[in-house]
Amino acid sequence: MTGRTGNTWLRALAALACAGLLMAAAVDSGIAKAKAPPAPASATSGDDGDMPQDAGSGDDTGGDDMDGPGSDEPVDAGAEGGGASQIDKSGGPDVPIDVKAPPVAIRLSAHLTEKGPELAKGLTWRIFDPAPKADGKLKLVGETKGGSVSLMLRPGTYFVHVAYGRAGATRKITAGRDFSSDLILNAGGMRLMAMVGKDQPLSAGDVTFSIYAPEEDGAEERAVVVANAPAGRIIGLNAGTYHVVCKYGYANAIVRADIH
Numbered sequence: 001m002t003g004r005t006g007n008t009w010l011r012a013l014a015a016l017a018c019a020g021l022l023m024a025a026a027v028d029s030g031i032a033k034a035k036a037p038p039a040p041a042s043a044t045s046g047d048d049g050d051m052p053q054d055a056g057s058g059d060d061t062g063g064d065d066m067d068g069p070g071s072d073e074p075v076d077a078g079a080e081g082g083g084a085s086q087i088d089k090s091g092g093p094d095v096p097i098d099v100k101a102p103p104v105a106i107r108l109s110a111h112l113t114e115k116g117p118e119l120a121k122g123l124t125w126r127i128f129d130p131a132p133k134a135d136g137k138l139k140l141v142g143e144t145k146g147g148s149v150s151l152m153l154r155p156g157t158y159f160v161h162v163a164y165g166r167a168g169a170t171r172k173i174t175a176g177r178d179f180s181s182d183l184i185l186n187a188g189g190m191r192l193m194a195m196v197g198k199d200q201p202l203s204a205g206d207v208t209f210s211i212y213a214p215e216e217d218g219a220e221e222r223a224v225v226v227a228n229a230p231a232g233r234i235i236g237l238n239a240g241t242y243h244v245v246c247k248y249g250y251a252n253a254i255v256r257a258d259i260h
Contacts, residue, residue, distance in 0.1 A: 094130050095174050097156030104155060106173065107180035109148035110162045112187050119164065120147040122236070127151070128159040130172070165189075165236025166225055189234045190259070194246055204231040206249045214240035 108125060109118045127141040141158065144151070153175045160183070161170045167187030194207040209229045212222035222243055226235060246255040 094157040097154050101155045103152040104175050105178040106153050107150045110183045112185050114184050124163040126161045130157050130159055167236040167238045186239045191234050193231050207231045208247050210245045212243040
């Protein structure tokens with residue numbers, strides 16, 4: 001899914017008719033500047049501590065000195081969690097976490113696009129120790145929510161995952177001195193609406209939307225990303241082409257569209 005920066009909607013990316021029903025999608029990669037998407041329990045990425053596998057990855061073994069606002073917000077070093085073992089570990093060898101060394105300040109921020117504004121809210125940050133546990137999963141060092149955050153971490157290598165709705169990105173960082181790191185989500189916000197005629201919106205209670213993941217080579221069917229979402233909700237998604245199914249009331253009116 002792609003979009004233009006700023007607060008200008010790209011409308012009518014999908015507009016199909018089925019039994020008099022029209023579905024329209026509005027996509028904007030800069031929408032978060034005005035509003036962050038809601039975060040229902042089903043939208044939280046990796047609630048059980050697993051590292052999401054579809055997130056983009058990067059590496060940051062240093063960085064510029066910290067700048068910009070942000071209060072220190074220590075992560076919970078006692079938190080336990082899982083994590084997947086199949087993670088891109090490129091970018092240099094891991095540095096073991098030095099539990100005896102004093103912590104250093106790490107400022108983390110995220111953007112929907114490379115030139116987009118810094119997201120001020122709606123983010124979930126999760127920090128993992130890259131050393132797998134006995135079960136092959138990664139230990140969740142801590143989790144915090146908000147916009148940009150300043151964390152105090154012991155020197156060493158970590159995996160940082162940030163989630164915005166259902167969009168996410170992962171970066172490998174090595175803490176050794178104070179620095180800041182920006183993560184690019186390469187994502188946007190999708191708002192789905194249903195109308196009859198040209199501009200008559202249907203009641204949000206009568207319409208639901210299901211969003212399916214981009215088609216993968218060899219896959220027999222697409223995975224459900226969002227099920228039965230109400231009209232008007234802003235949904236954060238990674239870039240890609242999604243298959244959207246709209247259902248209207250009890251009339252069995254269904255519209256399908258591929259939205260990029």
